[in-house]
Amino acid sequence: MGSVREKFIAALRSAQEMAKAVSVYVASESEGSKFEVGFVSAISEHDLTLACLNARGELDGSLVIRIEDIDVVELDDPYTRKVQLLHEYVGSVYKAAETFTPGESFEGQLKRAIDEHLVVTAEDDRGHRFTGFVCEHGEEFFVLELLNAYGAPDGRAIVQKACVIKLEVDRRDEQARAFLYRYHYELKRLLEP
DSSP, rough: OOHHHHHHHHHHHHHHHHHHOOEEEEEEEEEEEEEEEEEEEEOOOEEEEEEEEOOOOOOEEEEEEEEGEEEEESSSHHHHHHHHHHHHHHHHEEEEEEEHHHHOHHHHHHHHHHHHHEEEEEEEEEEOOOEEEEEEESSSSSEEEOOTTTOEEEEEEEEEGGGGGEESOOOHHHHHHHHHIIIIIHHHHHOOO
């Protein structure tokens, strides 16, 4: 049946051949258990070199670790697939850096989010965070069509404006969720007969 080390090496080599991202969990004395996502760029009997990806799918340098320090190799899980998809379309996901121009106030940002179909994250005074498309706003509230971390519809939230302490509009995390939503839901609707 083989050892766990042989199983890890076989799985990592297979991922390398198929150019699939993997998540590798490594125990660290200083940080406890943590994981890294990336592509296998080199593998030997003793070590693994991973071309790391950050949560936004952007390249984030390389990591070399000993095979014996690996606790878990995760393949085809939703998070790893999400990061790989963001990487594959990174140029389409994120807007090019823009120069600063004066913007709109809170009300203006809500209107802009509706007009431009942008994803926002609203944080209330209790630390609750809600992310999604603004579909309606009134004098005292606004309504979000929520998106989960994978860009899937996740219900609706009616948010009281007076409780919002922070509104993030079209930042990188919001751009990623918008892309994932468009890729998995809007694009599929367009392609259906």
